[in-house]
Amino acid sequence: MDINDLYDHNYVPYSKKATAAVVRSKSGKWFPGVRIENISYPLSISATQNALFYCLSEGHKPVELFTNEINMSMIPSWEKEFGFTANSLDSNELQNITFENPVLDSNINKMKQLKQLLDMAVVGESDFPVSAIVETEQGYFTGVNIECTSWNMGLCAERVAIAKALTFGSQKLISLEIHTRKGEFSSPCGACRQVIIEHLPKKQIHLHHADDSESIHFSEDLLPHSFSSSSLSNR
Numbered sequence: 294m295d296i297n298d299l300y301d302h303n304y305v306p307y308s309k310k311a312t313a314a315v316v317r318s319k320s321g322k323w324f325p326g327v328r329i330e331n332i333s334y335p336l337s338i339s340a341t342q343n344a345l346f347y348c349l350s351e352g353h354k355p356v357e358l359f360t361n362e363i364n365m366s367m368i369p370s371w372e373k374e375f376g377f378t379a380n381s382l383d384s385n386e387l388q389n390i391t392f393e394n395p396v397l398d399s400n401i402n403k404m405k406q407l408k409q410l411l412d413m414a415v416v417g418e419s420d421f422p423v424s425a426i427v428e429t430e431q432g433y434f435t436g437v438n439i440e441c442t443s444w445n446m447g448l449c450a451e452r453v454a455i456a457k458a459l460t461f462g463s464q465k466l467i468s469l470e471i472h473t474r475k476g477e478f479s480s481p482c483g484a485c486r487q488v489i490i491e492h493l494p495k496k497q498i499h500l501h502h503a504d505d506s507e508s509i510h511f512s513e514d515l516l517p518h519s520f521s522s523s524s525l526s527n528r
């Protein structure tokens with residue numbers, strides 16, 4: 294996958310305006326991000342946040358961000374917090390970058406993986422790590438929660454995993470696994486439920502609780518009467 298593919302992987306059914314961002318880490322690895330809109334507009338994930346949080350969720354230190362959302366008001370705050378520099382994205386200059394697909398194959402032990410992932414969470418504010426794995430037609434994509442000192446600028450584990458899967462071109466999200474060792478009952482927040490319903494309609498959501506028990510729920514059962522409107526969907 295290269296930079297041109299990113300525009301095709303955007304999920305922008307409402308604005309139809311595709312954007313892209315890439316982050317270079319201290320280790321020299323490149324992390325891409327695409328814009329992922331939500332029918333509840335404030336829940337949309339910018340390409341910038343997607344690329345940056347992908348980098349952080351894999352335990353890498355961001356050094357440089359290239360984005361065509363350069364005027365986004367949140368960027369200076371993230372720059373300060375995570376110590377990188379933001380630049381405008383010039384796709385021509387970055388033509389030669391190829392992105393390593395982080396997909397995991399279907400032989401993984403999901404519970405073992407979920408437990409290991411907790412150590413990757415960036416939880417300086419809450420010390421409450423959450424991990425998530427989304428199954429797609431390509432395989433499995435992982436996510437952990439990433440926190441910022443401004444709490445509303447962070448993202449939950451579920452959304453980090455979904456964003457990563459879409460960035461790498463997944464067309465079908467099949468199921469989602471969520472785990473935390475600190476909550477007695479692992480349960481996605483309301484905002485995540487709204488995002489889950491948009492990308493995993495009628496799909497199974499597996500909640501792995503602190504005592505190693507599991508409960509399986511259909512996404513619709515987790516958010517009855519979720520927000521939708523034909524006047525938005527048909528745009």
Ligand code: THU
Binds near residue numbers: 437438481482485
């Ligand atoms: N969190 C998740 O990662 N997923 C959820 O569905 C619920 C909350 C995270 C967000 C924040 O980093 C921490 O848990 C405390 O709210």
